[in-house]
Amino acid sequence: MIFHDRADAGQKLALALQKFKNAKNTIILALPRGGVVVGFETAEELNLPLDIIVPRKIGAPDNEEFAIGAITESGEGIFDQEIISTYDISQDYIDKTVAKEKKEAERRLKTYRGDRPSLELKDKTVIIVDDGIATGSTMRAAIKSVKTKQAKKVIVAVPTSAADSAAEIKKEVDEFICLDIPEYFGAVGAFYEVFIQTEDNEVIELLQKSEGFGK
Numbered sequence: 001m002i003f004h005d006r007a008d009a010g011q012k013l014a015l016a017l018q019k020f021k022n023a024k025n026t027i028i029l030a031l032p033r034g035g036v037v038v039g040f041e042t043a044e045e046l047n048l049p050l051d052i053i054v055p056r057k058i059g060a061p062d063n064e065e066f067a068i069g070a071i072t073e074s075g076e077g078i079f080d081q082e083i084i085s086t087y088d089i090s091q092d093y094i095d096k097t098v099a100k101e102k103k104e105a106e107r108r109l110k111t112y113r114g115d116r117p118s119l120e121l122k123d124k125t126v127i128i129v130d131d132g133i134a135t136g137s138t139m140r141a142a143i144k145s146v147k148t149k150q151a152k153k154v155i156v157a158v159p160t161s162a163a164d165s166a167a168e169i170k171k172e173v174d175e176f177i178c179l180d181i182p183e184y185f186g187a188v189g190a191f192y193e194v195f196i197q198t199e200d201n202e203v204i205e206l207l208q209k210s211e212g213f214g215k
Contacts, residue, residue, distance in 0.1 A: 001160065001180035005194040006034055006131050009159035009179075010041025016177055017127065017157055021046045025152075026125040027214075029053040031142060032108055033198035035130035038159065040206040042129055049214035050207065051119040053128065054108050055141030056101035061093055068094075070137035072145040073109065075102040078137060112203050116211075121149040128156050132188030133178075136165030143172050160191045 003009040020026055027049050030039025036052060043050035054073050060066040060083075068089060069079030077098060084094070126146050133139050139156060146154050156169055157177040162185035170176045180191065189195035 001182075001191065003159055003192050005192060006037035006198070007041050009131060009192070010038040010129075011045065012179060013038060013129070013157055013159055013177075014042045014045035016179060017042060017046055020048065020125075020127065023048065023125065025123065026127065027051060027119050027121065028127045028129055029121075029142070029146065031055065031128070031130040031138060032112060033200070033203050036112075036203045036206055037198055038131050039129040040210055042127075042157070043210055043213050047214055048127070049119055050210040052109070052112055052203075052207065053142045053145055054105045054112075055138045055145065056105050057138050058094065058097050058101060060087060061089060067135040067137040070141035071098055071101055071105070072141045072148070073105050074145070074148075075105075076141075076144065078140050078144065080135075080137070108200075111200055112207055114204070116207070121146060121151045123150065123152045125153040125155065126151040128154070130158050132191060133158050133161035133165045133169065134185065134188055136162070136169055139165075139169055140172065143169070160188065161185070 028039050028043040029051050030036040032052050039050055055070050057067045058069045060068050068083050069077055071077050128142050154173045155175040156173050160180045161178045163181050166181050
């Protein structure tokens with residue numbers, strides 16, 4: 001399945017989530033930046049509150065796009081020890097990269113939310129949305145964050161996902177909703193006709209526009 005852009009993917013994802021339309025005590029959490037575009041369209045159609053969650057991928061040395069793990073908003077790590085061992089990645093590199101990405105997570109939260117408080121997740125149904133799942137590291141970190149905040153039910157909803165990542169994430173959540181799990185998965189962007197980088201100002205604008213959702 002090929003989506004035109006993230007907005008198109010969000011609209012299609014909303015169709016698969018119709019049972020949650022106007023649901024009480026239900027929140028959509030999107031992963032910035034691209035996931036916020038998907039999450040906005042989904043939240044608008046379902047009339048659900050929208051907020052962000054900011055895990056950060058930890059990339060390999062000399063190849064930041066190749067994930068060796070991820071951290072939660074608070075800096076807790078989820079790492080692939082097999083990859084770290086195979087590529088002999090030092091603990092010093094991991095520690096420095098975690099510190100850098102934790103600062104970036106804090107910057108994004110402050111930049112995107114401004115003075116707006118985060119939504120309370122305790123005893124809520126939380127639907128975590130992104131534009132796709134490749135290795136699954138950042139999504140797993142997001143799931144860990146949500147569980148720490150005592151959500152009642154955790155759902156992951158994405159337009160597309162790698163099959164192995166989907167299988168792992170299904171084990172960690174109450175429900176996994178994905179529109180397309182292709183046999184071969186190279187990169188998330190391959191499943192979009194238009195996959196340009198989402199900028200900070202667009203995330204801020206969408207979050208501001210969503211303030212009336214679910215009320």
